[in-house]
Amino acid sequence: MAIALVAHPTLGTLSSQLGDALPVTGIYYPARTQPKDATLPFFADLTAMLAETGASICAFLSPYDGIEKDIERCLAVGVDVLCGGPLPKIDSAPGSGDCPRCAIGAIHHFSPLFTKARQQRENPSFGDSVYLRLVAGAQSPGLLPAWWAVCNQWALALDLLGETPPAIYLSANNRGRAYHVALTATAPSGTIIQIAVAPQRRLAEFSLIGRGGSLAASATQGGLTLAGAQSTQVLHDATPPPELAWMRAFYEDEAPPATDESSFGTPLLRGLRRALRQRQPISIDL
Structure with missing residues (x-):
């Protein structure tokens, strides 16, 4: 079961740590250029990353304009979503408690x-x-x-x-x-x-x-x-960083604490x- 990451280039060290410990198959961020120090396969398009990596989980570690649309895109194709914080234009977690799963926060x-x-x-x-x-x-x-x-x-x-x-x-x-x-x-x-x-x-x-x-x-x-x-x-x-245990728990089908x-x-x-x-x-x- 593969994991896809969405993370800002400043989180390069964290992304590498996660990739070393978990089956992370790709990383995406809506940037114009590819991060120079990326150790994971970098994708400039979320849909392409999901298709090429076969990820069943997508973890969003960074916010950006349009993140809620990308999360909805993941859920629409059956990809579980783990998000590090709230969404700018959605008042409640989409798909919470349903399949696919969507969990927000609680790192x-x-x-x-x-x-x-x-x-x-x-x-x-x-x-x-x-x-x-x-x-x-x-x-x-x-x-x-x-x-x-x-x-x-x-x-x-x-x-x-x-x-x-x-x-x-x-x-x-x-x-x-x-x-x-x-x-x-x-x-x-x-x-x-x-x-x-x-x-x-x-x-x-x-x-x-x-x-x-x-x-x-x-x-x-x-x-x-x-x-x-x-x-x-x-x-x-x-x-290790708490993001590792947070992602591993979700990967192993454990629900994050209700925050x-x-x-x-x-x-x-x-x-x-x-x-x-x-x-x-x-x-x-x-």
Whole structure:
């Protein structure tokens, strides 16, 4: 059973890792030129890739204009779809629960860092959560990649805390195709959530403060720091990217955890566009 990838050229290293571990037979992205460092067969046309590779699964790792049409094209010919984030012009996952399958988001559930953070947060000694800060880089230039990064981090926050704020405050600015986004919200328990997205692709920071301890991680740190009242412990993270376990689970017919990023994806995209027009923070009811 072959897998086809749809990924921006900036994800070349990740695509190669996935190709080494899974039966990936081709990669597509609507670009004018073929990536110079592509290690997988590159196709300039999605329909041609599906036909030539015989893929039964197509994994969309990057957003772009017209992605929803390509997903509908896959489903129409019986190809299962796994998508890394919500779709710009569809309010719910197409074909969810049907055959062919279509699953959207939930990559963070396959991250060892997320699993460990949730375990620690649920530990009584950690106490109630007070503050959560997430910083992420957009995988490529443009509004849609920045939007996907915001949606992915927001989904992580909701699943980690187990509660949904009624509203968020959003601000955004850009210089050309480089976007900065900041999101702030307060959960019903009083936990303050802050999310920042920047153009630097490898940027990744995580911080959760509870009444009895704190958790912190960053891309440069390479692990999770657990600080309690009596000691500090560093858990090093040398695991494969979560996309690998996410795709393998889908390949083995396991349904990803139910994280419907489509439910908040559309309001966030509309809010981003409004914040960019107004050049000031805005409020969004969820």
